[in-house]
Amino acid sequence: MSNTKVLPLLEPEVSETVAPCCPPLTERPFTAEEAETAARMFKALGDPVRLRLFSAVASHEGGEACVCDISDVGVSQPTVSHHLKKLKDAGLLTSERRGTWVYYRVEPSVLAAMGKLLTIAPAAA
Amino acid sequence: MSNTKVLPLLEPEVSETVAPCCPPLTERPFTAEEAETAARMFKALGDPVRLRLFSAVASHEGGEACVCDISDVGVSQPTVSHHLKKLKDAGLLTSERRGTWVYYRVEPSVLAAMGKLLTIAPAAA
DNA sequence: CATCTATGTTGACATACGTCGAACCAAGTC
DNA sequence: GACTTGGTTCGACGTATGTCAACATAGATG
Known part of the structure; x- marks a missing residue:
């Protein structure tokens, strides 16, 4: 713990937590499990x-x-x-300390996933 | 309170409550008021x-x-x-009694509004 | 090392929320 | 009218949540 830098954290652990979620809300009734996952994001x-x-x-x-x-x-x-911790726990943000300050950034895949959830009719039947 | 029927309620009070909400989350920091409005939907x-x-x-x-x-x-x-009442209060659903049963239906404009919120980059700067 | 600034953590508190059973209301049926 | 089925409202309960003040931690700086 002398010169180890805290930097990268390149492991995609966060993205895999949230990215693949559920079909659009309008496609079919959510299962209990899908609902749990998606609700966690909306709740955040x-x-x-x-x-x-x-x-x-x-x-x-x-x-x-x-x-x-x-x-x-x-x-x-x-x-x-x-x-901020809650948003981080929900997988919506990631944080990184750089010197004195802590920087937060959004997990872009999450926005995309949630956006898809709210799609009206993704594939015309 | 003798013969007043409760029926129609055709005023578009619900739709105007939720449809015009906020810019995309990524466009600029939400104001307190915008956040209140949008959070109500996400919370629901x-x-x-x-x-x-x-x-x-x-x-x-x-x-x-x-x-x-x-x-x-x-x-x-x-x-x-x-x-269901909560979803209705949030403007996400509307209900209507038809004979024995009560039917709920989604307010389509809401889905669209929330979808826009989650847009990554609506207009390339 | 002492100290200052920037963030995170803990503990406590009031309020909001999700849940249920019981009571109630609304239509239909006998 | 009485009974049945579908749905809402009420009252209560336990738990989760948002908030703050106080404390703890991490780097920077002298």
Whole structure:
């Protein structure tokens, strides 16, 4: 623990947690398992503060943002940290410490997956 | 309160509650107000049971389903009714009684609105 | 090493939420 | 009218959630 850098973490552990989820909501009734998976993602975005944090990160230049850049959402700093952790646990964000600051970035595959869920009619029957 | 019928309620109060919401999450940081609105919808889908019910209705023939057709999700009937009410309050479903049965149908504009929220890059800058 | 700044973690608290059984309402049937 | 079936509402219960203040940790800096 002297010179080991914390950097990359290139393992795709996060992406495989969330990317392959479920068919569009309109295609067929969700199974219990699919519903559990998908609900976890929706739930993570089901809080105004988390939604603002997520949007702040997602819209930030380079697709990533330092906590210090986005923590102005009207709640205390511990609360911000708490919500960022939840978003991370849900697989929506990843974090990385670079020097003094911690940067969060969105997991793009998740947005795509959730977007597909809400597709009206993906394949004309 | 003697002969006033409860029937139609044709006012488009529901649709205007949810349809025009917010820009894509990736476009700019959400305001507090936008976050409130959008979070309400995500929250409604943030429960496995509700997600199954919603999916069941959305995927049902004709875009609508009787409660009796979709209430097999592992919880009691009052709980099903409770969740359907929540989905309705969130503007995701509408209900209508036809004779003995009550039919729920999805509000299509909502799916579209939420789908847009999750768009990665709607307009190439 | 002392110390300062930036984040995360813990513990406590009030509130919201999901769930059920019981009671209730609405239509249809006898 | 009484009984049956479908659905909602009510009241209660346990658990999860959002929030904060206080404390802990990680780097940077002198």
